Amino acid sequence: MSQRTANRARVIRALRERGPLSRRELAGTGLSRSTVTAVVDELVGAGVVTETEGPVRGAGRPAQLLSLHPRLGVAVGVEIANGVVRAAVCDVSRRLLSHGEIAVDDRTEPEKTLVVVGELVDRLLDGRPRESVLGVGVAIPGPIQRGTGRSGRATTLKPWVDVNPYAAAAEALRLPLAVDNDANLAAVAEATWGAARGLRDVAYVYSAAGIGVGFILNGSLYAGANGTAGELGHTTIDENGEICECGGRGCLNTLANAASITQNLRRSHGRELSIGEVITLAHDGDLGCRRVIADAGRHIGLAAANLYNLLDPELIVLGGNLAPAGEILLGPLRESMARRAIHAGEVLPPFIAGELGQDVVVAMGAAAVVLRDDERFPLPVRHTGK
Ligand SMILES: [Zn+2]
Known part of the structure; x- marks a missing residue:
């Protein structure tokens, strides 16, 4: 990888992991101010990065914040919970675009629940092509055993006990996928947008x-x-x-x-x-x-x-x-x-x-996992570095 491509990847990675940043904050990632300026100008020109006004802090002008361009794609977060499935769609600049929920009986088999999830996701994508989805994060209400990938006995939604939620969701949704426990993903949401x-x-x-x-x-x-x-x-x-x-x-x-x-x-x-x-x-x-x-x-x-x-x-x-x-x-x-x-x-x-509403925090965290993970969920960015 050329130095130029490496610098570009570094800026994109910082914006994925930390969300919108000022040029000064980007320079804190180990790049010089002049390199940041050159890389950012190039990425803005290529339509990968966009510049917006941040919140005003104290007197003076609002900081200009750089974020990934919303057209690069969306992340979907899904929460499978007791009595309900919820989903949220966020763009790569971390804006929440839509969210919703559908009631599902607690005794419903995972396959049937996932059909409802698919319908909800399609509704929330609101005509966006499936190719624009970088990935789907799915939260289930229980621990997932590392060795087997199966949900443990402590899962509060009984039809999901001893199920491999990753395999089930991959089959049903046919999109790049990450699966985790609800509390873990809600923690990621608060660390991305909220109190933490x-x-x-x-x-x-x-x-x-x-x-x-x-x-x-x-x-x-x-x-x-x-x-x-x-x-x-x-x-x-x-x-x-x-x-x-x-x-x-x-x-x-x-x-x-x-x-x-x-x-x-x-x-x-x-x-x-x-x-x-x-x-x-x-x-x-x-x-x-x-x-x-x-x-x-x-x-x-x-x-x-x-x-x-x-x-x-x-x-x-x-x-x-x-x-x-x-x-x-x-x-x-x-x-x-x-x-x-x-x-x-x-x-x-x-x-x-x-700080985040209980009806959306887990689904947002599931989407945040997709937005932050540049290895499992790559952006459609061309690396044409010389
Ligand atoms: Zn107990």
Whole structure:
């Protein structure tokens, strides 16, 4: 590869990995200012890079930001979740173009669910040719075992247990593909667009049917040797507690997931409330609802203290169906975490709610994986370097 081609590849890679950047930030990637200017001019001329005005910071002119040209293609993200499939389409400049969802019964076989996914993706592409799709990221609600590629027992969507989701989705969608766990991909979304943007050591606590964690450690997604890292919902909180679906006793999920929270209110409220209803009632001042959410927060805080003691992230983010509870959950959570976390003279990491909506965060993360991975999902850029 000539030096010129190598420099061009470096600029394109930086824009893929980090999103829109100023010329000054690009020069920070190890290229001289004059090289950046020459390479950028060439890429703008070739229609690969485009220049836009960034947000105004303080007084003065807004920074000019360089990003990949939207016409280079789109990335699709898909979330297969309990009761619903969701998808999002983003262009290479990281704009969210469209997103949507379709309800699917939890008992539906993977093949049938994937037919619905294909229909949803086609609808969201809105006439764009399939050739413009760089790749599809697919999130499933459970760990994917590294060795076999199969989804593990902890998968909350039962028809997907012990299925190879990559093989199933590749067959159904016939597009370049990446598959990962929902919490991991939501973590990537918050690191790309949201609360964890630009950070290197982040834990993202994601609550759906169960509670999982996506770890970004040293700037990379950490899945563990077997792909099961981050099963926070199956860490033991009460050794004498109830039996969990996993066969363990007193797991965090038995005390703080959505189902265990709503179960606590059956007697007092006379019917099974949804977690969304419980949170709305709590915000309206319902004492019972506030109480069960605060209790769940304390349990998650205990688990988070253990997590912090082991991994020392700079930020912990909460996302998913418990995040709308806000301070009703986070207040008791932080208090419980602070009581148990080691204090090495440093302040504890902030524990905050994510910035991206729970209906789109996982699908956006699945698309972000495609946008960031230049090896598996190459751009249609011609390298004509001399
Ligand atoms: Zn368990």
